[in-house]
Amino acid sequence: MPSSVASHSHRNTTKSANKPFKSRKSTKGYLKELSKGKIQDLSHRKSPHQQLMSKFDRRNQARQKQQVKHREHLRESSVFVGRNGAPRIVAVMPLCEDTNAATAVRLLSSSLDVEVEVPEEGSVRIDIERFKQKIQYVVVKRDLVSCLDAARVADFVVFILSPDQEVDALGELILRSVESQGLSTLLTVVQGLDKIEPAKKRTQVLASLKSYITHFHPDQEKVHSLDSRQECANMMRSLCTTTPKGVHWRDERSWMLVDDIQWPETEGGNVVVAGVVRGKGLKADRLVQVGDWGDFQIEKITAAPLEPKKRRSDDMAVDESELVLDTPTDDQDDLAELAPEEIMMRDDDDDATMSVATTEKRGVLLDDHHYFSDDETHLPAVPKKLPKGTSSYQAAWFLGDDFSDSGSDWEEVNERGNTSTDVPALPMDGVEGFAPREPTEAAPSEYPQSEMFLDPNPDDEAEAEQLASFRKRKGDEAEDDREFPDEIELHPHVLARERLARYRGLKSLRSSRWEEDEDRAHEPEEWRRLLQVPDYKASRSQVTREALVGGAAAGTRVHVYLRNVPSSLKSTYDSSRPLNLFSLLRHEHKRTVVNFNFTLSSDCAEPIKSKEEMIMQCGPRRFLVKPLFSEGGNTSNDVHKFDRFLHPGRSAIATFVAPLTWGSVPALFFKRNTETGSETPLTLLATGTSLPPSSSRVIVKRIILTGHPYKIHKKLVTIRYMFFNRDDVEWFKALQLWTKRGRSGFIKESLGTHGYFKATFDGKINPQDSVGVSLYKRVWPRSAEPWSFANVSQETEDMVMIRG
Numbered sequence: 001m002p003s004s005v006a007s008h009s010h011r012n013t014t015k016s017a018n019k020p021f022k023s024r025k026s027t028k029g030y031l032k033e034l035s036k037g038k039i040q041d042l043s044h045r046k047s048p049h050q051q052l053m054s055k056f057d058r059r060n061q062a063r064q065k066q067q068v069k070h071r072e073h074l075r076e077s078s079v080f081v082g083r084n085g086a087p088r089i090v091a092v093m094p095l096c097e098d099t100n101a102a103t104a105v106r107l108l109s110s111s112l113d114v115e116v117e118v119p120e121e122g123s124v125r126i127d128i129e130r131f132k133q134k135i136q137y138v139v140v141k142r143d144l145v146s147c148l149d150a151a152r153v154a155d156f157v158v159f160i161l162s163p164d165q166e167v168d169a170l171g172e173l174i175l176r177s178v179e180s181q182g183l184s185t186l187l188t189v190v191q192g193l194d195k196i197e198p199a200k201k202r203t204q205v206l207a208s209l210k211s212y213i214t215h216f217h218p219d220q221e222k223v224h225s226l227d228s229r230q231e232c233a234n235m236m237r238s239l240c241t242t243t244p245k246g247v248h249w250r251d252e253r254s255w256m257l258v259d260d261i262q263w264p265e266t267e268g269g270n271v272v273v274a275g276v277v278r279g280k281g282l283k284a285d286r287l288v289q290v291g292d293w294g295d296f297q298i299e300k301i302t303a304a305p306l307e308p309k310k311r312r313s314d315d316m317a318v319d320e321s322e323l324v325l326d327t328p329t330d331d332q333d334d335l336a337e338l339a340p341e342e343i344m345m346r347d348d349d350d351d352a353t354m355s356v357a358t359t360e361k362r363g364v365l366l367d368d369h370h371y372f373s374d375d376e377t378h379l380p381a382v383p384k385k386l387p388k389g390t391s392s393y394q395a396a397w398f399l400g401d402d403f404s405d406s407g408s409d410w411e412e413v414n415e416r417g418n419t420s421t422d423v424p425a426l427p428m429d430g431v432e433g434f435a436p437r438e439p440t441e442a443a444p445s446e447y448p449q450s451e452m453f454l455d456p457n458p459d460d461e462a463e464a465e466q467l468a469s470f471r472k473r474k475g476d477e478a479e480d481d482r483e484f485p486d487e488i489e490l491h492p493h494v495l496a497r498e499r500l501a502r503y504r505g506l507k508s509l510r511s512s513r514w515e516e517d518e519d520r521a522h523e524p525e526e527w528r529r530l531l532q533v534p535d536y537k538a539s540r541s542q543v544t545r546e547a548l549v550g551g552a553a554a555g556t557r558v559h560v561y562l563r564n565v566p567s568s569l570k571s572t573y574d575s576s577r578p579l580n581l582f583s584l585l586r587h588e589h590k591r592t593v594v595n596f597n598f599t600l601s602s603d604c605a606e607p608i609k610s611k612e613e614m615i616m617q618c619g620p621r622r623f624l625v626k627p628l629f630s631e632g633g634n635t636s637n638d639v640h641k642f643d644r645f646l647h648p649g650r651s652a653i654a655t656f657v658a659p660l661t662w663g664s665v666p667a668l669f670f671k672r673n674t675e676t677g678s679e680t681p682l683t684l685l686a687t688g689t690s691l692p693p694s695s696s697r698v699i700v701k702r703i704i705l706t707g708h709p710y711k712i713h714k715k716l717v718t719i720r721y722m723f724f725n726r727d728d729v730e731w732f733k734a735l736q737l738w739t740k741r742g743r744s745g746f747i748k749e750s751l752g753t754h755g756y757f758k759a760t761f762d763g764k765i766n767p768q769d770s771v772g773v774s775l776y777k778r779v780w781p782r783s784a785e786p787w788s789f790a791n792v793s794q795e796t797e798d799m800v801m802i803r804g
Helices: 002-007 028-035 055-080 101-110 144-153 171-183 200-218 229-241 341-345 460-471 477-483 534-547 725-733 790-803
Strands: 086-093 122-128 133-139 157-162 185-190 223-225 254-262 271-276 289-290 294-296 298-303 312-314 316-319 324-326 384-387 409-414 556-560 580-583 591-600 614-618 621-627 628-630 637-642 651-659 666-672 682-691 698-713 716-720 736-739 744-751 757-763 771-778
Touching: 002 477, 086 101, 086 229, 101 133, 101 157, 101 229, 144 171, 144 580, 157 200, 171 200, 171 666, 171 682, 185 200, 185 229, 200 223, 223 229, 254 312, 289 556, 324 556, 341 682, 591 725, 614 682, 621 651, 725 744, 736 757
Parallel strands: 086 133, 086 157, 157 185, 185 223, 637 698
Antiparallel strands: 122 133, 254 271, 254 580, 271 556, 289 294, 289 580, 298 324, 298 556, 312 316, 384 409, 591 651, 591 682, 614 621, 614 666, 628 637, 628 651, 666 682, 698 716, 698 771, 716 757, 736 744, 736 771, 744 757
8 A cells, every 4th residue: 555655656747738719709899808908920020130131131220221321422523423413512601700701711721731812702612632622712801691691502601710709699690590491411610729828728628619510509519720731731622522301391492502693794685694503403493582672583504614624516616615404394483473464353242142241331340241230139048938839920919927836837938939948947926827016116127137227317427437447457568469359449429330330259269160251351462473382292292293304403513594684683793692592392382372481589578560671591591571479289170379479488370471492491570679778770579480381370469358247136247348339239239248257148128328238148247357359350460571681781881881
C-alpha cells in the first residue's frame, strides 16, 4: 500500500483549458469584451514606422527620402545656376540711426576681395567667382516704404543693428512690418562692434543683440559682426550657398525686381521694363502690377540677356536680345473692374410678386413678413375654460374665462378653437353655463391688466427730470460701446417708426433668413456689377493651375513692354528706390467684396472705429480703405453683426470693396500720424490675412432700445422710456422683449399716448433689470481707392522742416 502511494503523481496545475466556442456562436457581449473598442484590422492604417520592416526596406526608404529631398533642392536652386542664372537678391536694411547699409555691403564684398562701388541708396550687382554665384544688393535707407518694397522681392533680408544705440520706434516699425508682410531667409549683423571698450564687453553686447532679435525671430542662431573679416566671409558663403525659403504668396505668382526702365520718346509709346523673372512663368495674357503705378496690359515679352549673342537659325543670324518669348492672345485680361452695365437691366419683378417689399408696410418686418395687430395677433392665444363639446362658434359667446366646477365636464380651449385637457380646472364664479359679470368702475377687477392707467402729463417737469436722471450715465462714445454695446436712446419728440424705418427684427441672428428685397433700394449703385465667386475653392484651384505652365520661364532676364503707361509717372520715378513688377492672377483686377482677418497690434491701446480711414497693403498692392468690422465665424444664414468699435485685445473681420486677391495673403493696416512730435509718418494698426470674398455675406447693424420697469405684478410689467408715443408701440409690437438677466417676453398692450406699455414675461423680473428690444439694419461696405506712398516721404520732410 505505501509503495503504491509513493508511485502515484499529480498534475502540476488544477486549471483546465476548455475548448473555446466557435466565433460564429460568440455572443455580442463576448465580441465586445474581446475587442475592447479596438478595430480588428489595422494593418492598412499603420504608418511605415509602426510596421516591422527589414533592414533592406529601411535603407531603401531612407534612400528614397534623400532622393526626393535632393530633387526638391535642385528645383529650388536651379534658378541661380549657370552663367545666365538669376542673381540672389539681398535687401540690406539699417534699424538704427548710426548704421549704414552701403558701408555694410562694402565690408561684406571686401571680405571676398571684391571691390565694387556701392551707392548710398539703390541696387548694385556683384559676381562672386569663388562660389560661382551672382548677388544683387538692394541698399535702402531707414524708410518704411523702401524697406517694404525691397523685402517684398528679396531672397535674403539683412538687418543691421548698432552696439551703441537701441532700436528706436522707426526701426521697430520696419522690423514688425517686414515680418508681417512675409519674410524670406533672415540674417542679422552688427556694425561698429570694435568701438566697444573694453573688449570683454563685446560678448555681452552680442548676447544682448541676439536676445533682442530672437524675440521677433526665434530661429536666429547668430548675430554676425561686420568688423570681423572671417565672419563676413562666412556670411557671404551662407548668402551664396543657402537656398532661400521664399514667401508662399509670392511664389504662387510671377514677379521681378525692375533693373531698368526705357521711357518712350513719343506720346503713346510702350514703356519697357527690364528684370529677371522669378516665381512662376511670366505670361503676356495676365495683367501686371508695377509698384504703386497701377495695373497694365503687356504688349509683348522679349529676351534681354546681359551679354547678347548671335545664334544661327534657319541659315541666318538672329539677335537673341530681340527674341520674342511671349505675346498676348485672345484670352488676354482687360482692365475692366466691374461687370457690364447690362447686368443691372434684369427685370426681377416677375419672381418678386410675393415679396415683402411689395406688401403694404403697416408694422416692423420680422424675419420674412410684416406683422400688424389689426388683422392678426403675434401673441399666443389665451386659453379659457368651456364645457366639453362646445364648438368654436359657441365658444365666442363665452366672454369670461373664470368658471367654478369640479373640472370633469370642462375643457380648455384657446381663441382659435383648439382643445386642451392638460390644464387643471379654474375656479368658477357664476352659474353653470354663464360667464361671470365683467368688472366695471363700481366693481374694480383684481387683474392689473384691467386697471385704469393715468396718462402722465407731457408738460410735467418731474417726468422730464426722471428721464434725464435715467439716461445720465453716458460718457465717451468708445467707452459707452464697451459698457452698453449697440444701445441707443430716442428723443421724446422723434417718431421711432420714422427714425428706424430701415430696421427690422430677427427671431434669431444666427438662423433667421435675411430678407434682401427691402435692401434693393439702399444697395450701392455698383453692387450688382461686382464679381461673384460662388465656388471659391474650385475657382482658386483652377486659377493657380493656370499659372504653373507657359510664359517666360523663371530665371530669364526679359524686357516687358507695357501699354498705356501715363507719361506723368516719369517725373515721379526714382531710380534709387526699388520698383517691383508682380503678375496678377486671372480676375485679380476685378472688384468684389473682400474680407480680411483683422487683428489689432499689441501697441494699439485705443479702440478703432468702423469706417475709419486707413492704408492697407496686401501683397503687391496698397489701398486707402474704410473697412466695416463684423463678427467672424460661420452661420447658417450668413448674417454677421456689425461692430461699431474694435477694442484692444479683440479681432474681427474687415470688409470693403476692392480688387480680388486669391489665396491667403498677409495684409498690413497703417494709420497716418498727424502728431507733430512723431518719429514715424505711419503707425501699424493691425495685421490680417485675406479671406474668400463674398457679396452674399450680410453685415447687419444692431441697435438696442431699452426701457425701464415702471410697475411689476408677477409676470406682467409696465415699461416706460422705450417709446414715447402710442403709434410706435403698435408699430414695434411684434418684436420680442428681453432683459439683461435672461428673461424674455412680448408687448401685450399700449397704455396711454406717451409710450407706456404692458408686457408679459416668462418669469418675474427684477426691478433693477433693464428691458430691451433688438433691431437690425444691413450696412454696405465702402469702396477702396488705390493709394501710393510717394507723398509720404514729402509729408515726412515737411514735418521735419516744421520741427526744425
